[in-house]
Amino acid sequence: MTSLLVVLVGLLGLVVGSFLNVVVWRVPRGESVVSPPSACPSCGHRIRPWDNVPVVSWLALRGRCRDCGTSISARYPLVESVTGALFALTAWWLGPVWALPAFLYLAAVSVALCLIDVDVHRLPDAIVLPSYVVGLVLLGLASWNPGGTSDWAALLRAAIGAAAMFAFYFVLVVIRPGGMGFGDVKLAGVLGLYLGWVGWSSLVVGWFAAFVLGGVFGSVLMLARRAGRKSAIPFGPWMLLGAAVGLVVGPQLAEAYLGLM
Structure with a gap:
């Protein structure tokens, strides 16, 4: 099956x-x-x-x-x-499972946003903003889980994750204008919604994996003299890739880190 x-x-x-x-x-x-x-x-x-x-x-x-x-x-x-x-x-x-449509939607949106951000360094509101509504509805259906056991705590985590990541990126944009755009802020809320729904460890790992992966990529470009400190590098793809890491292996990475500590 x-x-x-x-x-x-x-x-x-x-x-x-x-x-x-x-x-x-x-x-x-x-x-x-x-x-x-x-x-x-x-x-x-x-x-x-x-x-x-x-x-x-x-x-x-x-x-x-x-x-x-x-x-x-x-x-x-x-x-x-x-x-x-x-x-x-x-x-x-x-x-x-009932969560499958929600994550298929996220996969499709991720492909579109990655390519658009690489092409034009922009994350269009026409894609990002409706993702809040679609994600909330589909994850709400997954939390309801008709015919099974409902998990409304997951939906609450999703709301907290969305608000927390949105606020964090908003503060970054305010204190360092030009470092990233408001498109990244809006996308952060969508990713926080999904990461929070999966679990706290996925939220934390997916949140910070974007900065690790983006930082490594930027460092490699500078070492190769393909970019400088002020070069504009689209951050949306790294946010999406970091979220994927958090969703798939977030709990395992968090457990391994805590074990080392």
């Missing part, structure tokens, strides 16, 4: 990844993700349904537009593949 779920959710992830390609391109430009239909940016021909099958169509077309032959970036099938893999791993990690 779990194997079938992983396969089906992975296939769903491929489809979602195809949609995320549209989101990543259009949302930063203030365009609708619904209309007009996808078209080749070079010749303007609309993409046919059979040329829009995730990964498969790109391979069949050998990475080129059917109408004008213009090269299609390999980023498109890569985003689809990564999203499919993340969905499958999430289903394998959680199994058939």
